[in-house]
Amino acid sequence: MSCSTPGPEPLPAAFVAALRGLLGEAALLTDPADCLTYGYDNSRRLTLPQAVAFAQNHEQVQAVVRLCHQYRVPLTARGRGTNTTGASVPLAGGLVLSLERMDRILEVSPGDRLLRCEAGALNGAVQAAAGRHGLFWAPDPTSAAFSTVGGNLACGAGGPRAVKYGTARDAVLGLKAVTGEGRTLTTGAYTSKSVVGYDLSRLLIGSEGTLAIITEATLKLLPRPSQTRLLRAAYADVTAAAEAVARIMGQPAIPSALEFLDGEAVRLAEEYRPTGVPAGTGALLLIEADGEAETLPATVRAIEAAASGAGLVELRSAGSAEEAETLWACRKALSPSLRKLAPKKVNEDVAVPVTQLPALIAGVQALSRAHGLPIVCFGHAGNGNIHVNLLANPDDPAQMGRIEACLAALFRLVLSLRGTLSGEHGVGIDKRDYVGWEVDADTLEQMRAVKQLFDPLGILNPGKALPTATGI
Known part of the structure; x- marks a missing residue:
């Protein structure tokens, strides 16, 4: 029996038989109960796939894609489903191709500062393998362990360290991938310098599996600093904190992490787990600096000087790993606190130029008042990437009516500040229809042409990343 939904036509029997012959019985799911787990991700959306396949290597991925191309079966590739925008939900049904069994680390070359792995390798496993050589991979999302x-x-993906070390696009030397026709692409080089051909690696990164399925990656590793120091700065209000962020990022000593929590975020986190934040704090910055013993003290002094100024209530420095953990505790307590308060909160990861942070935060506060919705802001202030959390119940039609209007106003605000609608979560389904607000019509037309070239039948992750019309 095959998984099915009311919409899609049943999968061709010849297609299912060919998949079973290619992968084996244990690597193909067709029972709806078994398929259910692969129909949703962390966005809480669900669409039941008609079958789920597990690939063991690049050659199997290529063969599966060729079968899907031949039979015109929609194909959604996925890892562990931690995505928050619905990018790994199989909107059109069809086949989900899981790469979770392709988890080998194939090569570590400390001298070349690279690690080569399969796409299903966990971020945490990569960090552990690199760490044995005193190295690390820059992307550190909250979901790194999974x-x-x-x-x-x-x-x-990015994470807190992106402020100093960059995002996924900055951390890859080359890729191996399969296009929608089943062609193998090999991009990039094993060297940190290469200008041969077009940079297809950066094109594929962030494309959410709509152009090609990445099967292998050669990652650029960085030396792990020997020391870190954490500062916690409490401010009277969000304007003072946002202005401090601009000052910190406007001087040469770059922090390795610069996290922002608005006053409501601080209050909720302290209610969940008291960590000694001064009462009445209107905003909080967690500032991490890293480096070597000879240089770190000067870096810390420069950051402390930039963090000081009007509105500063308290500036604390962790003197030990235990104290650093205490200072980080406020940030770590925030997510469980928000889940308890609003299990179905709407979380947007907009980004603006750092100098526009004060205007963004002030604008969000105005939107909260205008739409009668609690909004909590926190995130990676060092690169202007703020998670704007609208606390409302999507099951309440009246509240959701206000949510949609508030979201639209938020996106207009972000774009007016020369920002972007997504800093690291991607577009997926959530922001697909707003892409035309940020990307002009001619550029969007070229993007659709690129999609057509890589995936002529449109089978790869259909319905994601690009709007079908000019927007909403």
């Missing part, structure tokens, strides 16, 4: 390298690359 998310795959392929998934990180598909959505262009």
Whole structure:
């Protein structure tokens, strides 16, 4: 029996038989109960696939794609489903191709500062392998322990360290991938310098599996600093904190992480787990600096000087790993606190130029008042990437009516500040229809032409990343 939904036509029997012959019985699911787990991701959306296949290597991925191309079966590739925008939900049914069994680390070359792995390798496993050589891979999303390298690359993951070390696009030397026709692509080089041909690696990273399925990645590793120091700065209000961020990022000593929490975020986190934040704090910055013993003290002094100024209530420095953990505790307590308060909150990961942070935060506060919705802001302030959390119940039609209007106003605000609608979560389904607000019509037309070239039948992750019309 095959999984099915009311919409899609049943999968051709010859297609299912060919898949079973290619992968074996244990690597193909067709029972609806078994398929259900692969129909949703962390966006809480669900569409039941008609079958789920597990590939063991690049050659199997290529063969599966060729079968899907031949039979015109929609194909959604996925890792562990930690995506928050619905990018790995199989909207058109069809086949889900899981790469979770392709988790080998194929090569570590400390001298070349690279690691080569399959797409299903966990970010945490990569960090452990690199760490044995005193190295690390820059992307460090909250889901690092559970998310795959392929998934990180598909959505262009970043994390707190992106402020100093960059995002996924900055951390890859080359890729191996399969196009929608089943062609193998090999992009990039094993060297940090290469200008031969077009840069297809950066094109595929962030494309959410709509152009090609990444099967293997050669990652650029960085030396791990020997020391870190954490500062926690409490401010009277969000304007003072946002202005401090601009000052910190406007001087040469770059922090390795610069996290922002608005006053409501601080209050909720402290209610969940008290960590000693001064009462009445209107906003909080967590500032991490890293480096070597000889240089780190000067870096810390420069950051402390930039963090000081009007509105500063308290500036604390962690003197030990235990104290650093205490200072980080406020940030770590925030997510469970928000889940308890609003299990179905709407979380947007917009980004603006750092100098526009004060205007963004002030604008969000105005939107909260205008639409009668609680909004909590926190995120990676060092690169202007703020997670704007609208706390409402999507099951309440009246509240959802206000949510949609508030979201539209938020996106207009972000774009007016020369920002972008997604800093690291990707587009998926959530922001697909708003892409035309940020990308002009001629550029969008060229993007659709690129999609057509890589995936002429449109079988790869249909319905994601690009709007079908000019927007909403």
